[in-house]
Amino acid sequence: MASAPSDDEMFDQFLSERGHETEPVGWDQSYNKKQCPECGGLHDASATECSVCGWVPGR
Incomplete structure:
Protein backbone atom coordinates (compact mmCIF):
# COMPACT_ATOMS: atom_id res chain seq x y z
CA MET A 1 0.00 0.00 0.00
CA ALA A 2 1.44 3.37 -1.00
CA SER A 3 1.58 6.12 1.57
CA ALA A 4 0.00 9.49 0.89
CA PRO A 5 2.35 12.43 0.31
CA SER A 6 2.90 14.70 3.28
CA ASP A 7 1.52 18.24 3.38
CA ASP A 8 5.05 19.61 2.78
CA GLU A 9 5.49 17.42 -0.30
CA MET A 10 2.14 18.49 -1.70
CA PHE A 11 2.94 22.17 -1.06
CA ASP A 12 6.38 21.80 -2.70
CA GLN A 13 4.77 20.14 -5.72
CA PHE A 14 2.18 22.94 -5.96
CA LEU A 15 4.94 25.58 -5.89
CA SER A 16 7.26 23.78 -8.32
CA GLU A 17 4.43 23.33 -10.84
CA ARG A 18 4.07 27.11 -10.82
CA GLY A 19 7.75 27.85 -11.38
CA HIS A 20 8.93 28.37 -7.79
CA GLU A 21 12.09 26.82 -6.36
CA THR A 22 11.50 24.40 -3.52
CA GLU A 23 15.05 23.22 -2.84
CA PRO A 24 16.89 24.60 0.20
CA VAL A 25 19.07 27.57 -0.70
CA GLY A 26 22.76 27.51 0.13
CA TRP A 27 25.65 29.94 -0.05
CA ASN A 32 37.29 32.20 -2.20
CA LYS A 33 34.44 33.69 -0.14
CA LYS A 34 30.88 32.66 0.66
CA GLN A 35 28.27 35.11 -0.57
CA CYS A 36 24.85 35.49 1.04
CA PRO A 37 22.07 34.90 -1.55
CA GLU A 38 19.77 37.31 0.33
CA CYS A 39 21.89 40.46 0.72
CA GLY A 40 25.12 39.70 -1.17
CA GLY A 41 27.33 40.01 1.92
CA LEU A 42 30.74 38.30 1.66
CA HIS A 43 32.04 35.98 4.39
CA ASP A 44 34.97 33.69 5.12
CA ALA A 45 34.63 30.05 4.09
CA SER A 46 33.97 29.08 7.72
CA ALA A 47 30.84 31.25 8.05
CA THR A 48 27.61 29.52 9.08
CA GLU A 49 25.36 32.60 9.23
CA CYS A 50 25.29 35.95 7.41
CA SER A 51 26.59 38.63 9.74
CA VAL A 52 24.89 41.32 7.63
CA CYS A 53 21.26 40.15 7.45
CA GLY A 54 21.22 37.03 9.67
CA TRP A 55 20.39 34.58 6.84
CA VAL A 56 21.12 30.91 7.60
CA PRO A 57 21.37 28.22 4.87
CA GLY A 58 18.46 25.83 4.57
CA ARG A 59 15.81 28.10 6.07
Missing part, protein backbone atom coordinates in the same frame (compact mmCIF):
# COMPACT_ATOMS: atom_id res chain seq x y z
CA ASP A 28 26.73 31.44 -3.38
CA GLN A 29 30.46 31.47 -4.11
CA SER A 30 32.48 34.57 -4.97
CA TYR A 31 36.16 33.76 -5.52
Whole structure:
Protein backbone atom coordinates (compact mmCIF):
# COMPACT_ATOMS: atom_id res chain seq x y z
CA MET A 1 0.00 0.00 0.00
CA ALA A 2 1.44 3.37 -1.00
CA SER A 3 1.58 6.12 1.57
CA ALA A 4 0.00 9.49 0.89
CA PRO A 5 2.35 12.43 0.31
CA SER A 6 2.90 14.70 3.28
CA ASP A 7 1.52 18.24 3.38
CA ASP A 8 5.05 19.61 2.78
CA GLU A 9 5.49 17.42 -0.30
CA MET A 10 2.14 18.49 -1.70
CA PHE A 11 2.94 22.17 -1.06
CA ASP A 12 6.38 21.80 -2.70
CA GLN A 13 4.77 20.14 -5.72
CA PHE A 14 2.18 22.94 -5.96
CA LEU A 15 4.94 25.58 -5.89
CA SER A 16 7.26 23.78 -8.32
CA GLU A 17 4.43 23.33 -10.84
CA ARG A 18 4.07 27.11 -10.82
CA GLY A 19 7.75 27.85 -11.38
CA HIS A 20 8.93 28.37 -7.79
CA GLU A 21 12.09 26.82 -6.36
CA THR A 22 11.50 24.40 -3.52
CA GLU A 23 15.05 23.22 -2.84
CA PRO A 24 16.89 24.60 0.20
CA VAL A 25 19.07 27.57 -0.70
CA GLY A 26 22.76 27.51 0.13
CA TRP A 27 25.65 29.94 -0.05
CA ASP A 28 26.73 31.44 -3.38
CA GLN A 29 30.46 31.47 -4.11
CA SER A 30 32.48 34.57 -4.97
CA TYR A 31 36.16 33.76 -5.52
CA ASN A 32 37.29 32.20 -2.20
CA LYS A 33 34.44 33.69 -0.14
CA LYS A 34 30.88 32.66 0.66
CA GLN A 35 28.27 35.11 -0.57
CA CYS A 36 24.85 35.49 1.04
CA PRO A 37 22.07 34.90 -1.55
CA GLU A 38 19.77 37.31 0.33
CA CYS A 39 21.89 40.46 0.72
CA GLY A 40 25.12 39.70 -1.17
CA GLY A 41 27.33 40.01 1.92
CA LEU A 42 30.74 38.30 1.66
CA HIS A 43 32.04 35.98 4.39
CA ASP A 44 34.97 33.69 5.12
CA ALA A 45 34.63 30.05 4.09
CA SER A 46 33.97 29.08 7.72
CA ALA A 47 30.84 31.25 8.05
CA THR A 48 27.61 29.52 9.08
CA GLU A 49 25.36 32.60 9.23
CA CYS A 50 25.29 35.95 7.41
CA SER A 51 26.59 38.63 9.74
CA VAL A 52 24.89 41.32 7.63
CA CYS A 53 21.26 40.15 7.45
CA GLY A 54 21.22 37.03 9.67
CA TRP A 55 20.39 34.58 6.84
CA VAL A 56 21.12 30.91 7.60
CA PRO A 57 21.37 28.22 4.87
CA GLY A 58 18.46 25.83 4.57
CA ARG A 59 15.81 28.10 6.07
